[in-house]
Amino acid sequence: MELKNTDAGSWSPYIAGGLSGLVIIVSVLWTGQFFGASTSFVRSAGMLGKVTGPERVRHLEYFIRYLPQIDWQLMFVIGIFVGSLIASVWSGSFKWQGVPDMWAERFGTSPVKRGLVAFIGGIIAMFGARLAGGCPSGHGLSGMIQLAVSGLIAMIFFFVGGIIMTRLIYCGGNK
Amino acid sequence: MQMLIMGLLTGIFFGFLLQKARVVRYDKQIGALRFQDMTIIKFMMSAIIVGMVGIHFFEVFGLVQLMYKPVVIGENIAGGMIFGLGWGLLGYCPGTQGGALGEGRWDALWGILGMVVGAGLYAETYPFLMQRVLGWGYFGLLTIPELIGVNQWLVILVFTSGVIALFFWFEKKGL
Numbered sequence: 001m002e003l004k005n006t007d008a009g010s011w012s013p014y015i016a017g018g019l020s021g022l023v024i025i026v027s028v029l030w031t032g033q034f035f036g037a038s039t040s041f042v043r044s045a046g047m048l049g050k051v052t053g054p055e056r057v058r059h060l061e062y063f064i065r066y067l068p069q070i071d072w073q074l075m076f077v078i079g080i081f082v083g084s085l086i087a088s089v090w091s092g093s094f095k096w097q098g099v100p101d102m103w104a105e106r107f108g109t110s111p112v113k114r115g116l117v118a119f120i121g122g123i124i125a126m127f128g129a130r131l132a133g134g135c136p137s138g139h140g141l142s143g144m145i146q147l148a149v150s151g152l153i154a155m156i157f158f159f160v161g162g163i164i165m166t167r168l169i170y171c172g173g174n175k
Numbered sequence: 176m177q178m179l180i181m182g183l184l185t186g187i188f189f190g191f192l193l194q195k196a197r198v199v200r201y202d203k204q205i206g207a208l209r210f211q212d213m214t215i216i217k218f219m220m221s222a223i224i225v226g227m228v229g230i231h232f233f234e235v236f237g238l239v240q241l242m243y244k245p246v247v248i249g250e251n252i253a254g255g256m257i258f259g260l261g262w263g264l265l266g267y268c269p270g271t272q273g274g275a276l277g278e279g280r281w282d283a284l285w286g287i288l289g290m291v292v293g294a295g296l297y298a299e300t301y302p303f304l305m306q307r308v309l310g311w312g313y314f315g316l317l318t319i320p321e322l323i324g325v326n327q328w329l330v331i332l333v334f335t336s337g338v339i340a341l342f343f344w345f346e347k348k349g350l
Contacts, residue, residue, distance in 0.1 A: 007197060014342070016196035017218035020189055021225025027185045028230060028239050031178060035189070037270030038294075045295035061305070062298035072182035077273055079186015080193065084277030087194035096279040100201035100266065115285040118265050122289020123296065125261025129269060130297040131304070132254025133244045137270040139255075140219060145226035147319045147330055148243035153251040154258075159208070161259015166208040169263070 009091025024145065033072050034145075036138035038129040040074040042066045106170060128161070190274045193218075199274035201266035201282075208263060213350040220338045227331055248312025265289070 027033050046068025049057040057063050088094035098111040107113060129135040132154045134143065140158065143151015193199050198215045206212030233239045262268065265286045267275050272290075275283035320327040 009195070010197050011192075011195040013196040013198065013214045013217040014221045016192040016198075017221025018225045020192045020218070020222040021227075021229065023185060023188045023192070024222065024226040025229035025233070027181075029233060031181045031185075032240055032242075033182070033185070034242055035270070037268070038290075041269060041290045041294040042298065045291045045298060048291060049295060060298050060301070062301040070179065072178045075179045075182030076186040076189070077270065079183040079188075080190035080270060081186075081273035081277040082183070083187035083190025083192075084194035084199060084274035085190075086187070087191045088278035091195075093194075094279045096281065098280075098282045100205075100280065100282065102202045102205055103266070111282065114282050118267075118282050118285035119289040119292075121261045121264030121266070122286040123261070123293040125258050125265055125286075126269065126290040126293030127297050128254045128257030128259070128261055130254070130294060131250050132258055133247070133250060135258065135269040136219070137268070139244065139251075141222055141226065143243050144223045145230050146241050146243045147227070147231075147327060147334075148246075149314070149317045149319055149322055150244045150246045150251050152319065153246070153248065154255040157252050157255025158259045158262065161256040161261075162208040162263045163259070165260045165263025166205055170205075170209060 007093060009087075009093055021145075024141065031072065033076075034138070034142035035076070036073055036134060036142060037077050038126060038135040038138060039066055040071075040077045041126055042130065043068050043071065043074055132157075190277060193271055193274045194278055199267070199271045199278060200280065201275070204268070204271075205263070205266045210350070213345045217342065217345065220341070224335045224338050227334070231327055231331060243316065243318075246312075246314040246317045247310060248314065250309060250311070253308075261293075 024035055027035070042062065043066055046057055046063040046066065049063070050068055057068060085094070099109050099114045103114055132139060133150065134154060136155070136158055139151045139154035144155060196214065196218045197203055198218045203212060203214045207215045230239055230241075234241060267283050267286045269290060272283040272286050276287070318327070320330045323330075
């Protein structure tokens with residue numbers, strides 16, 4: 001058996017997940033906001049676009065639908081960064097690392113190669129999330145919690161796509 | 176302004192819990208897609224069942240307003256699939272990759288940049304997609320209980336039981 005819980009300061013995913021469920025309930029009761037993340041990337045792209053080509057952004061329909069401004073969700077996404085920073089520094093599990101272990105085992109330790117694939121993966125993932133109408137937060141967590149059919153379909157296909165891609169790139173490589 | 180602060184605070188709590196459960200990491204995300212480590216599924220499903228019971232409980236008293244996405248089969252499936260393929264390359268989600276950066280995994284930065292580009296790309300192609308692709312298989316707002324015509328609590332009971340059985344199976348298999 002491999003040792004799995006050597007990572008200091010980690011909590012059971014059942015406990016942390018359940019507590020996250022409570023955070024969602026409080027958030028909805030207090031501010032009416034369900035969790036989501038991908039819309040924030042649209043707003044960020046719009047804000048960036050306003051700097052480089054304001055005319056273009058003003059005429060793109062999608063940025064009229066999702067105005068390039070800071071809202072609850074964008075602050076929420078920034079908060080996730082802050083919360084994780086606090087937790088990791090506090091427990092001593094913060095680690096400056098540009099190539100994940102599993103990746104390095106299969107594809108080597110080049111941060112350029114990893115960075116390039118991560119960048120391309122990010123483009124594809126976000127395009128898909130916007131087409132689907134949400135990501136694993138919006139469709140996965142929030143959609144499933146509300147028993148939405150759209151959330152269930154999207155969630156199933158997030159995993160189908162993910163499993164296909166990892167099959168392709170790891171193709172029975174290590175382990 | 177208060178909304179923005181609430182967003183940040185909610186994100187901090189969520190990010191803290193995500194990091195504690197280690198679900199923000201590439202190895203955990205890809206580990207689930209390769210059926211080697213089900214940590215992210217345990218976290219996600221725990222959050223979903225707690226949130227599901229809580230949100231529907233408060234909804235009975237009219238204390239929460241449900242807010243979910245309509246079913247558009249073409250978009251939910253194609254978008255979900257495309258997201259999954261990108262996710263398999265990146266190994267981070269739109270919401271959680273900020274958390275990955277927060278604990279020092281700086282390859283997430285490439286994913287974040289890619290996602291901003293992906294969102295911009297979607298905004299650029301949106302007028303074309305609107306004409307040709309979007310809206311295929313539109314069924315509007317639909318929940319699972321409405322679809323199969325049963326009481327929501329029955330669905331919640333069956334779903335929760337299924338998830339708990341899945342958890343026992345994961346633990347038995349050491350996943």
